[in-house]
Amino acid sequence: MSSKTQILDFIRGRYPQAEIDESQDIFALGFVNSLFAMELVMFVEKTFGVTIPNEELRIDNFRTADAMSALVSRLSSDLAVA
Amino acid sequence: MTLTSTAPATEQTAPAGAGPVTDRSSARAFVDTHVVPYADAYDSSGRVPEDLLRRAAEAGLWDPLSTDMVTLGEVHEEVGRGCSSLRSLLTVHTMVSWTLRRWGTDAQRDRWSAALARGDALGAFCLSEPGAGSDAAGITTTATQAGGGWVINGVKTWTTGGQRADVFLVFARTATSIGAFLVPRDTPGVEVTPIDDMLGTRASMLARISFTDVTLGPDALLGPSGFTAGMVLTGTLDLGRYSVAAGSLGIVQACLEASADYAARREVGGRPLAELPLIQAKLSDMVTDARAARLLVAEAGRLKDAGESATIMATWVAKYFASTAAARHASEAVQIHGASGCAPGSPVARFYRDAKVMEIIEGSNEVQRITIAGQAERETTR
Numbered sequence: 001m002s003s004k005t006q007i008l009d010f011i012r013g014r015y016p017q018a019e020i021d022e023s024q025d026i027f028a029l030g031f032v033n034s035l036f037a038m039e040l041v042m043f044v045e046k047t048f049g050v051t052i053p054n055e056e057l058r059i060d061n062f063r064t065a066d067a068m069s070a071l072v073s074r075l076s077s078d079l080a081v082a
Numbered sequence: 083m084t085l086t087s088t089a090p091a092t093e094q095t096a097p098a099g100a101g102p103v104t105d106r107s108s109a110r111a112f113v114d115t116h117v118v119p120y121a122d123a124y125d126s127s128g129r130v131p132e133d134l135l136r137r138a139a140e141a142g143l144w145d146p147l148s149t150d151m152v153t154l155g156e157v158h159e160e161v162g163r164g165c166s167s168l169r170s171l172l173t174v175h176t177m178v179s180w181t182l183r184r185w186g187t188d189a190q191r192d193r194w195s196a197a198l199a200r201g202d203a204l205g206a207f208c209l210s211e212p213g214a215g216s217d218a219a220g221i222t223t224t225a226t227q228a229g230g231g232w233v234i235n236g237v238k239t240w241t242t243g244g245q246r247a248d249v250f251l252v253f254a255r256t257a258t259s260i261g262a263f264l265v266p267r268d269t270p271g272v273e274v275t276p277i278d279d280m281l282g283t284r285a286s287m288l289a290r291i292s293f294t295d296v297t298l299g300p301d302a303l304l305g306p307s308g309f310t311a312g313m314v315l316t317g318t319l320d321l322g323r324y325s326v327a328a329g330s331l332g333i334v335q336a337c338l339e340a341s342a343d344y345a346a347r348r349e350v351g352g353r354p355l356a357e358l359p360l361i362q363a364k365l366s367d368m369v370t371d372a373r374a375a376r377l378l379v380a381e382a383g384r385l386k387d388a389g390e391s392a393t394i395m396a397t398w399v400a401k402y403f404a405s406t407a408a409a410r411h412a413s414e415a416v417q418i419h420g421a422s423g424c425a426p427g428s429p430v431a432r433f434y435r436d437a438k439v440m441e442i443i444e445g446s447n448e449v450q451r452i453t454i455a456g457q458a459e460r461e462t463t464r
Contacts, residue, residue, distance in 0.1 A: 014460060015460060016460065017460070033312075034312030034313055034315060034316045035316050035394060035453070037310060037312060037313050037316070038313045038316040038317055038320070038391070038394060039391035039394055040391070041310070041313060042389060042390070042391035042393075042394075043391045045389060046388070046389040046390060046391070054185065054187075054305060054306045055306075057306040057310035057313070058306075058310070059310070062310075
């Protein structure tokens with residue numbers, strides 16, 4: 001299962017009433033609060049074995065499943081290089 | 083468990099150390115030796131004495147991150163069993179220590195981590211204001227960027243450990259969100275005013291802290307800025323809630339031990355109280371709720387250790403259950419003790435007052451119910 005699919009499954013699991021695709025801005029839907037943001041970051045770090053540094057905790061990295069998947073790829077490649 | 087305090091809390095009378103605290107067993111030994119006999123005296127005097135703070139440092143209690151979260155919960159339960167004021171000081175110190183480790187830069191950690199772990203510096207958490215408690219979004223303290231750094235203005239209140247802490251983790255409104263700032267106590271413009279004679283956790287050295295043009299460097303900001311800054315607050319409160327859940331469980335256990343002891347010794351009509359069905363019902367409910375709360379706290383801790391996001395809701399549930407159980411059973415513990423439970427220096431009277439506080443701090447029970455119900459609503463729409 002791709003990282004994008006896993007991220008979408010997590011968001012849909014928390015907000016099953018929302019219709020979300022991989023390019024949809026979840027912030028525009030209006031249900032993202034600091035609690036969900038924390039859960040989302042914990043989910044990404046746990047599921048993909050990465051640590052998101054402070055400088056990557058930017059809204060644009062979390063707007064869409066596409067953006068989060070790209071973040072995971074970037075951090076995973078950093079991990080591989082290290 | 084004694085019914086009344088018999089020894090004053092002084093350095094002269096406190097016994098020698100009981101060794102490092104590394105797990106539940108050693109925490110229990112420490113608390114039984116250094117805390118339980120004196121907790122009512124701390125409550126009366128309105129402060130945890132320096133001698134105990136030093137002994138806690140020697141035992142490693144100010145270094146909460148040296149252990150896993152399940153063990154941390156067990157240790158905080160044991161401390162809460164002995165004294166909710168000491169446990170409250172540990173809670174806020176743990177929140178600051180964890181937040182520094184999770185979000186701090188290398189320079190911030192270099193400056194504070196070792197001192198916090200040794201207990202050379204104590205941390206406190208500044209969120210509540212005269213006009214904003216559980217409604218964290220309502221805070222009005224500001225952090226304004228100026229001269230490459232930050233200037234903080236505002237008033238925080240009900241700050242646990244505020245009278246004693248060396249560094250404050252201050253949440254303030256920035257131009258874009260709420261940010262967390264490390265503010266040394268001795269920074270010009272910081273004024274600490276003690277708050278005494280609270281209903282409960284009377285020895286936790288609460289304070290009102292005003293920040294007037296407090297000028298800080300750029301490195302005062304802890305964690306990200308922007309939209310994710312709220313996560314620092316969420317994460318910090320989550321850990322505080324976990325500690326309060328464990329401490330509340332400690333109160334339930336303390337109520338059980340005190341009540342079982344008293345019911346076995348006190349006679350009515352020639353029979354021990356313990357033989358009366360209504361007393362047995364109260365004790366059995368304490369036993370059951372203590373076990374249930376312990377499982378909930380342990381589950382929240384296990385999820386934290388595993389890095390699972392489900393820990394946040396598990397912690398809400400544990401705190402809600404344990405704090406309401408503490409308030410309920412502390413009331414029953416006083417009832418079992420009768421007039422003795424209402425007397426000056428009665429531990430169960432202290433548990434009763436402390437337990438009420440647990441239903442309010444780190445998110446009132448009303449807010450907890452809204453949050454828990456919100457999740458239930460989402461899940462039922464699947």
